Structures are given as C-alpha cells and as structure tokens.
Amino acid sequence: MNASTDDAARKQLEVLVGEWTMQAGPPEGPPWPGAGRVRFEWLGTAPLLVQRWQVDMPEAPDGTAVIGCDGKSGSYYQLYTDERDVQRIYKMGLDAGVWTLQRHGEPFSQRFTGRFSEDGGTITGRWELAEDGESWRTDFDLTYTRTG
Numbered sequence: 440m441n442a443s444t445d446d447a448a449r450k451q452l453e454v455l456v457g458e459w460t461m462q463a464g465p466p467e468g469p470p471w472p473g474a475g476r477v478r479f480e481w482l483g484t485a486p487l488l489v490q491r492w493q494v495d496m497p498e499a500p501d502g503t504a505v506i507g508c509d510g511k512s513g514s515y516y517q518l519y520t521d522e523r524d525v526q527r528i529y530k531m532g533l534d535a536g537v538w539t540l541q542r543h544g545e546p547f548s549q550r551f552t553g554r555f556s557e558d559g560g561t562i563t564g565r566w567e568l569a570e571d572g573e574s575w576r577t578d579f580d581l582t583y584t585r586t587g
Contacts, residue, residue, distance in 0.1 A: 448513040449486045451533050455479040459583040466577040548572045560585045
C-alpha cells in the first residue's frame with residue numbers, strides 16, 4: 440500500500456452512495472412544498488464521491504459537491520457549488536452514524552449534523568448558521584430517505 444493512502448476512510452463513504460429523496464422545512468414546522476432528489480456516486484475509478492441534487496422549489500438551488508478524504512489522516516472535505524454560483528469548502532465528518540459538515544467564514548458560518556437511522560435508510564439532519572460566527576440558530580431541517 441502506498442504510504443499516503445488508506446482506503447478505510449473512503450470505504451466509510453459507501454453509506455452515502457445511492458439515490459435519496461430530500462425533504463426540508465423550517466425548524467419545528469411543516470415541510471416546504473416541492474421534492475428534492477440527491478444522488479451520491481463515485482467519480483469513475485477516482486476515490487471521490489460526487490453529490491448532485493435537484494430541488495423542486497425555486498428558492499432552493501440545485502447543485503453539485505465533491506467529497507474526498509485525506510487517505511492517511513481520514514479527514515474529509517466537501518467542495519460545494521450551486522446554480523447561484525456559490526462555492527464553499529466544508530470540513531466533513533462521518534463517524535458512528537453521524538454525518539457533519541462545517542465551515543467558518545463570510546458571509547456566515549454554517550454547520551450540518553445528520554444522524555443515520557439504524558437501517559441506514561434515513562438521515563435526519565439540521566442546517567444551522569451563525570451570522571456573527573458564534574451564535575448558532577437553525578436554518579432548516581433536512582431529511583434524506585434512501586430510494587430503491
């Protein structure tokens with residue numbers, strides 16, 4: 440094995456591979472109208488996971504993200520872009536049934552925490568933001584449900 444690679448972190452990403460529906464809504468409120476779909480798939484033979492999503496709601500952007508890991512340290516990163524031409528880099532975690540994304544910086548800090556159901560068929564999560572970088576508030580709840 441190459442001294443700079445270790446496929447254990449990459450193998451953990453398999454839990455995301457496949458097609459999912461997405462349902463979002465305000466904290467403690469009813470879901471927003473419109474469905475969302477997301478697909479996670481490997482980028483050919485490269486150890487990169489591509490996430491593409493579409494949302495049937497004009498206010499919510501469609502987008503693409505690429506997830507990769509440092510094969511030696513097991514650190515994950517997500518490169519995000521959407522149809523508004525927004526680009527962001529998130530530090531990502533995937534451990535013990537919990538998926539996290541986090542970034543700090545302008546125009547606000549963001550974080551996501553999603554918990555996998557016991558059977559791996561649902562991820563129940565929440566996006567939060569901190570406009571001042573410190574005071575976190577819920578932006579919206581987001582649930583992924585595996586299809587097929």
